[in-house]
Amino acid sequence: MPARDLIPSxxxxxxxxxxxxxxLLLVVTFTLHILAMNFLLGGMVLALASRWSGSRERxxxxxxxxxxxxxVLLPAxxxxxxxPLLFLQxxxxxxxxxxxxxxxxxxxxxxxxxxxxxxxxxxxxARTHRQAGSGRWVLLASFLLIAVIGFLFSTNLTLSQxxxxxxxxxxxxxxxxxxxxxxxxxxxxxxxxxxxxxxVGGLLLMLIAWLQRNSDAEYRRYIFRFGGKxxxxxxxxxxxxxxxxxxxxxxxQRTLFLGDNSxxxxxxxxxxxxxxxxxxxxxxxxxxxxxxxGALGGTATTAVVVLVMAVMRDILRDAYLKPYFHPERFVxxxxxxxxxLFLAVFLGGVAxxxxxxxxxxxxxxLKSGPARSGxx
Amino acid sequence: MxxxxxxxxxxxxxxxxxxxILHVFVSHFAVGGGLFLVLTERRALRQGDSGVLDWxxxxxxxxxxxxxxxxxxxxxxxxFTIGLIHPSATSSLIHAYVWGWAIEWVFFFLEITAALxxxxxxxxxxPRLHLWYGWIYFIAAFASMVIINGIITFMLTxxxxxxxxxxxxxxxxxxxxxxxxxxxxIALALAGIYALITASRLRDTSLKxxxxxxxxxxxxxxxxxxxxxxxxxxxxxxxxxxASARGAMPTASHYALEAAVLAVLTFxxxxxxxxxxxxxxxxxxxxxxxxxLGTMGSFEFVxxxxxxxxxxxxxxxxxxxxxxxxxxxxxxxxxxxDKAGVLNTxxxxxxxDGTAAGREIFRVECQSCHTxxxxxxxxxxxxxxxxxxxxxxxxxxxxxxxxxGVMPPFAGNDGERDALSAYLATLYxxxxxxxxxxxxxERNCAVCHQSVPTDPAITAIRSLDPEAASESLKNxxxxxxxxxxxxxxxxxxxxxxxxxxAGGPPAQHAALVRPNGGN
Numbered sequence: 001m002p003a004r005d006l007i008p009s010x011x012x013x014x015x016x017x018x019x020x021x022x023x024l025l026l027v028v029t030f031t032l033h034i035l036a037m038n039f040l041l042g043g044m045v046l047a048l049a050s051r052w053s054g055s056r057e058r059x060x061x062x063x064x065x066x067x068x069x070x071x072v073l074l075p076a077x078x079x080x081x082x083x084p085l086l087f088l089q090x091x092x093x094x095x096x097x098x099x100x101x102x103x104x105x106x107x108x109x110x111x112x113x114x115x116x117x118x119x120x121x122x123x124x125x126a127r128t129h130r131q132a133g134s135g136r137w138v139l140l141a142s143f144l145l146i147a148v149i150g151f152l153f154s155t156n157l158t159l160s161q162x163x164x165x166x167x168x169x170x171x172x173x174x175x176x177x178x179x180x181x182x183x184x185x186x187x188x189x190x191x192x193x194x195x196x197x198x199x200v201g202g203l204l205l206m207l208i209a210w211l212q213r214n215s216d217a218e219y220r221r222y223i224f225r226f227g228g229k230x231x232x233x234x235x236x237x238x239x240x241x242x243x244x245x246x247x248x249x250x251x252x253q254r255t256l257f258l259g260d261n262s263x264x265x266x267x268x269x270x271x272x273x274x275x276x277x278x279x280x281x282x283x284x285x286x287x288x289x290x291x292x293x294g295a296l297g298g299t300a301t302t303a304v305v306v307l308v309m310a311v312m313r314d315i316l317r318d319a320y321l322k323p324y325f326h327p328e329r330f331v332x333x334x335x336x337x338x339x340x341l342f343l344a345v346f347l348g349g350v351a352x353x354x355x356x357x358x359x360x361x362x363x364x365x366l367k368s369g370p371a372r373s374g375x376x
Numbered sequence: 377m378x379x380x381x382x383x384x385x386x387x388x389x390x391x392x393x394x395x396x397i398l399h400v401f402v403s404h405f406a407v408g409g410g411l412f413l414v415l416t417e418r419r420a421l422r423q424g425d426s427g428v429l430d431w432x433x434x435x436x437x438x439x440x441x442x443x444x445x446x447x448x449x450x451x452x453x454x455x456f457t458i459g460l461i462h463p464s465a466t467s468s469l470i471h472a473y474v475w476g477w478a479i480e481w482v483f484f485f486l487e488i489t490a491a492l493x494x495x496x497x498x499x500x501x502x503p504r505l506h507l508w509y510g511w512i513y514f515i516a517a518f519a520s521m522v523i524i525n526g527i528i529t530f531m532l533t534x535x536x537x538x539x540x541x542x543x544x545x546x547x548x549x550x551x552x553x554x555x556x557x558x559x560x561x562i563a564l565a566l567a568g569i570y571a572l573i574t575a576s577r578l579r580d581t582s583l584k585x586x587x588x589x590x591x592x593x594x595x596x597x598x599x600x601x602x603x604x605x606x607x608x609x610x611x612x613x614x615x616x617x618x619a620s621a622r623g624a625m626p627t628a629s630h631y632a633l634e635a636a637v638l639a640v641l642t643f644x645x646x647x648x649x650x651x652x653x654x655x656x657x658x659x660x661x662x663x664x665x666x667x668x669l670g671t672m673g674s675f676e677f678v679x680x681x682x683x684x685x686x687x688x689x690x691x692x693x694x695x696x697x698x699x700x701x702x703x704x705x706x707x708x709x710x711x712x713x714d715k716a717g718v719l720n721t722x723x724x725x726x727x728x729d730g731t732a733a734g735r736e737i738f739r740v741e742c743q744s745c746h747t748x749x750x751x752x753x754x755x756x757x758x759x760x761x762x763x764x765x766x767x768x769x770x771x772x773x774x775x776x777x778x779x780x781g782v783m784p785p786f787a788g789n790d791g792e793r794d795a796l797s798a799y800l801a802t803l804y805x806x807x808x809x810x811x812x813x814x815x816x817x818e819r820n821c822a823v824c825h826q827s828v829p830t831d832p833a834i835t836a837i838r839s840l841d842p843e844a845a846s847e848s849l850k851n852x853x854x855x856x857x858x859x860x861x862x863x864x865x866x867x868x869x870x871x872x873x874x875x876x877x878a879g880g881p882p883a884q885h886a887a888l889v890r891p892n893g894g895n
Contacts, residue, residue: 005723006723006724008378008379008706009378009704009705009707011467011468011471012703012706013468013471013472014471015471016471016472016543017475071492072492075444075448075492078449078452079484079488082481086477086478089466089467089470090470090474093463093466097379097460097466100460100463101379101460102380107456107460108456108460110456111449111452111453111456111457118445119441122445166380170380171726174380174381175382175383175384175385176384335475337542338479338544341475342475342478345479346479346482349486353486356489356493356509356512357489359508360493360497360509
């Protein structure tokens with residue numbers, strides 16, 4: 001059966017706002033999600049890397065510094081991930097539900113793995129709080145689970161945009177025990193995300209170094225340099241991985257970024273230039289021991305690059321889906337009685353959220369409670 | 377059939393049930409527990425009771441580990457799971473309510489942030505500020521329930537939404553308010569039930585006695601008003617749906633009874649903690665938690681069961697077919713499929729002939745609720761009826777009449793119905809037809825005529841003389857067009873009429889206490 005005939009029909013309920021609104025929300029919330037995910041995954045990689053190398057005492061301290069932040073970074077990743085998952089289903093449901101069903105069991109197991117990884121993170125955070133540096137094996141297990149979850153997300157989304165691969169998989173195994181390993185872009189795409197996470201993990205360390213004004217200079221300098229180097233090497237490696245990803249794309253999609261589509265080409269140039277600029281900012285900050293420049297300059301430049309990459313990713317998806325996806329066929333019936341309420345709740349929510357963070361004394365020392373060894 | 381069907385051997389419905397029940401049990405705690413924390417903390421602060429504050433600090437950790445971790449992931453988990461098992465229904469809920477979900481997401485975000493700051497704030501914040509985070513947490517958590525309640529009740533009683541498709545019409549549907557009241561009471565009660573777990577671990581005996589008593593007294597008022605709220609809820613459910621839980625549908629009736637029994641047990645167990653609060657053992661607290669989980673699970677099972685045959689009331693059947701055709705429905709309505717054929721309409725089918733076609737039809741049309749051998753396994757259900765292929769075929773034509781109409785109508789052409797019945801007939805060996813009246817009734821009539829002595833068909837047979845009654849059963853479709861054309865022998869008809877006239881089917885309440893027989 002030709003792939004075109006397999007594409008599920010559009011939902012008969014009209015879109016409750018114009019298509020571009022969902023697209024915008026999808027790309028923006030996805031960018032936030034992926035930044036949080038990068039801090040989480042990259043932080044774990046660097047915590048483990050330092051724990052298995054380097055001077056014992058400093059490494060233990062760094063391990064603790066990162067591990068105690070993971071119980072916040074993981075819920076941030078999940079919570080920020082819910083929004084793009086919602087908007088994705090509004091406009092790409094035909095593709096996303098189908099690919100999910102094809103890999104149903106691995107996709108379902110994401111939940112189990114995430115729960116286990118999450119409790120693992122809490123365990124390590126509590127343990128290393130009492131005894132700095134302990135719990136590395138559990139953290140390794142949590143890291144591996146989260147890395148597998150990331151791989152399954154890459155798997156599902158590559159499969160959702162290649163309907164030609166669907167029939168073979170479904171009829172070979174309707175119980176949902178499928179993956180998408182034969183997809184040539186899967187490995188470079190996943191590595192592209194993973195490498196970015198390591199780089200952003202470096203930013204996390206630079207941010208910690210910048211914020212830890214009360215720590216001793218030697219330790220601050222150590223984590224700043226460790227993070228900066230990780231950022232530099234990972235971003236340099238990213239050029240190779242990104243190139244691999246680009247050449248792995250089918251010809252029609254690849255040439256979009258090489259002149260066929262001026263926006264896509266421009267974004268690629270900006271992305272590459274932005275990554276190079278970020279390396280230069282961080283290198284300069286490392287030379288001058290400028291914590292502020294490294295942390296803020298590096299993060300801001302990288303955030304722009306991530307946003308650009310998210311838009312490119314979206315262009316690529318629509319290019320893949322071109323024969324099957326027709327946004328002009330969406331019937332739109334904007335829900336004017338609800339949309340303003342959402343905007344009001346959203347703006348009010350962001351304001352309240354900022355007030356909550358502002359009122360919280362993040363840098364204050366403990367008010368009371370039992371004395372803890374290894375506490376910052 | 378717009379989407380591929382995930383073939384879950386043990387039962388897709390069971391998987392949804394497990395994920396959902398565990399989630400609601402934790403998410404209601406997440407709502408009520410927020411209020412419990414702030415009110416208990418405020419009271420302890422006023423009384424300057426540092427022992428209580430220390431316990432609350434520990435209880436907050438437990439609370440966050442249960443709600444922020446498991447509660448949040450399993451909430452996303454329901455969404456993952458229904459997307460895999462009911463993609464069309466999930467898509468409907470998202471298209472109709474995306475702005476509701478988006479509003480809920482804002483509250484979810486605030487809720488998680490506030491919970492973490494409240495947890496870490498025990499060591500850092502001044503009491504007033506700490507309470508402020510606690511209140512934000514509780515209000516955000518309650519607000520997300522206020523939103524989700526609208527969507528869940530919409531699925532059960534879609535009200536006038538089916539005509540208007542207007543957001544608020546579906547949201548504030550006939551069961552919105554009673555359901556919100558019931559869920560609020562459950563949330564409050566669960567807060568105390570979970571608190572008994574950490575309270576039972578306290579070493580300081582006087583503190584333990586006080587906290588056990590405080591938690592138990594917290595639970596009792598909400599449990600005491602629950603029956604009245606449930607009564608209100610039931611009154612708002614259309615009576616033809618509620619009939620399913622009153623005997624017409626074995627599953628719903630079984631769980632309704634189970635919910636009532638377990639609720640009473642939970643209540644008594646809570647009272648039990650008050651006898652010797654200081655002796656409360658963690659094992660007892662956990663058993664109490666289990667009883668509450670059973671109550672809540674049964675309650676949700678009843679809600680889901682009486683909603684059948686719909687996943688969204690009067691809009692979409694459980695097998696993703698639309699109840700009434702519309703221009704943009706892709707041909708996935710029963711009416712359209714009766715004309716076009718299910719195998720011509722479904723996208724994810726391979727075979728078009730013989731029992732393989734029957735198997736395909738089973739997969740796309742039945743498997744969202746049934747399995748072959750697992751949850752609601754048809755092999756077991758059909759083996760109990762012992763229909764032969766011809767009877768199966770006849771019965772399939774009246775699928776939507778069975779068990780108070782809990783199943784969608786069969787959709788497809790005559791050839792496809794034959795194929796499905798041929799496939800189903802391969803699942804078991806039909807024994808020779810019985811000759812005894814009670815058995816004949818159980819096999820051939822009970823599935824629609826519900827063992828109700830007041831059933832019009834039963835009453836009619838009783839009013840006729842035996843010969844005329846037996847004669848009338850010769851041609852069932854002539855009696856009522858939806859009756860299956862069962863070819864009973866003279867001897868069988870006579871036995872059946874004799875049995876019905878001699879007393880016949882048992883009273884309706886007998887069905888209520890029958891163990892779960894599936895549906």
